Amino acid sequence: MQTEELKKVASQVRRDIVRMVHGAKSGHPGGSLGCADYLVALYFDAMNHNKDFSMDGIGEDLFFLSNGHISPLFYSVLAHSGYFDKSELASFRKLNGRLQGHPTTHEHLPGIRIASGSLGQGLSVGVGAAMSKKLNNDGSLIYVLCGDGEMQEGQNWEAIMFAAKQKTDNIIVAIDVNGQQIDGSTKSIMGDYPLDAKFLAFGWDVYSMDGNNMQEIVDTLKIVKAATGKGKPIAIMMKTEMGMGVDFMMGSHKWHGIAPNDTDLANALAGLPETLGDY
């Protein structure tokens, strides 16, 4: 898909995110908005995937969301990719729905392959799925998205150490480096932690990009895909702005996990063109 078209999809996805969180009166708009460009680029350009969902995904690239709280983004991208009807986005966080607060396989929503929400588990799952691909002689790729705050969870470093040892070179892990977490900036919580240097020290192939620049995302994904299969797992340090696309949600951790009121919603939507039709 052309970059301008991808930007239009991202605008619609951002509209969906704020509307879903507003409708549920709860959820996590900040990180969802920040990662919207990346997930759109994955599902509408980089990944080879099939909207006719099968859990095993043989012959397809697979995506795992580790920071499950940005579920509104995941659901919107899956709906616009054709996994389920976009009208279902209105059921986000509602009783008897498939769009649970955090993604789950339990309600059989097409497109979801693992439950996530309790942080720090998605990377291990992705490495396991990558090994499964290799055992099946399936040359397709595994993509994982993690938050930067989430990297404080120790399990990630077990997986990072293992993947390098195992030469898991069919996995591309993006870290959403927005520098924010619930209680404040990542720096105020855990000091400086240069994740790129840590991944390098663990033996990974490390790239960086502006995760809110669609052209740069598309170009970087082409480069990293070409770098797979060379004996090293791949990490992308993806600099984003939490709340990107909604001016008053940007620049702080305030909108990590709260819902916009009616006025906030109107103000947010005013800056986000409806490009594919609201749900």
Add this chain to the structure above:
Amino acid sequence: MKTYPIIDKKDTRSGFGAGLSEAGKENPNVVALCADLTGSLKMDAFAAAFPDRFIQVGIAEANMIGMAAGLTIGGKIPFTGTFANFSTGRVYDQIRQSVAYSGKNVKICASHAGLTLGEDGATHQILEDIGMMKMLPGMIVINPCDYNQTKAATKAIAKIDGPVYLRFGRPVVPNFTDENNFEIGKAIVFNEGKDVSIFATGHLVWQAIEAGHILAEKGIDAEIINIHTIKPLDAAAILKSVAKTGCAVTAEEHQMNGGLGDSIAQLLALNNPLPIEMVAVNDSFGESGTPEQLMEKYGLNAASIVDKALSVISRKK
């Protein structure tokens, strides 16, 4: 009281190792992960026979469980191997979210469960694992009693779809069951009796049979039932037995809270309230010692089962 000849004496973990190798031969999708305890779990033969399907994960159990969940995507059947303590308490949230809630076909295989781990002491002697695992929705929990049953259970769980917790142990114990007489979820009646139902699991099953002989000498006709599958519980077999005997004793190498006794007490309370007594560890940690010393000190042996049986019979109306 029926007599069960001892075929030989072996550790249940070796039954796991043998069963895993056979499952690997039967199904190329079976893969094994181990957290630096390959020899202790007796996974060496599988690792040697199927090096491409054996994954050494290092001392990193949380990652092992997460990777096992991921391996199922694409059709693999992962068996994870480490001590019971590190298979459950250490990784409970990983099992809960990535395996149980996600409905993944992961077989969590746990050795060195309970007091019979012995000299290493309470840090490693988990007595809470059955309780933790049976609380997870959809989790099957199996605690076989000897080498043959552990081997049979290992092969059986490879053939069903869904998460399983398989618990076994370290010490060499009598091997006496028929490998071909094992079905997940189906209790095994080792002796039919009319005076008391003794429901035993794991290493306590042989002790229950020995208790049955002692009780027979006292003129008491005990029904001895092996509950290897703690979840799903064979409710029909249990209720049928107590309807006949009118009382129950449970025996297990686990805390009373959360164990087999607790499951059977719940079943009886809801369906047929009858006197019940439990042979189990009562809200205590273990300690260092030989397996035999520990089982005696904490009352997990035939003598304790006899005492509880006499006591519970006296409570019958």
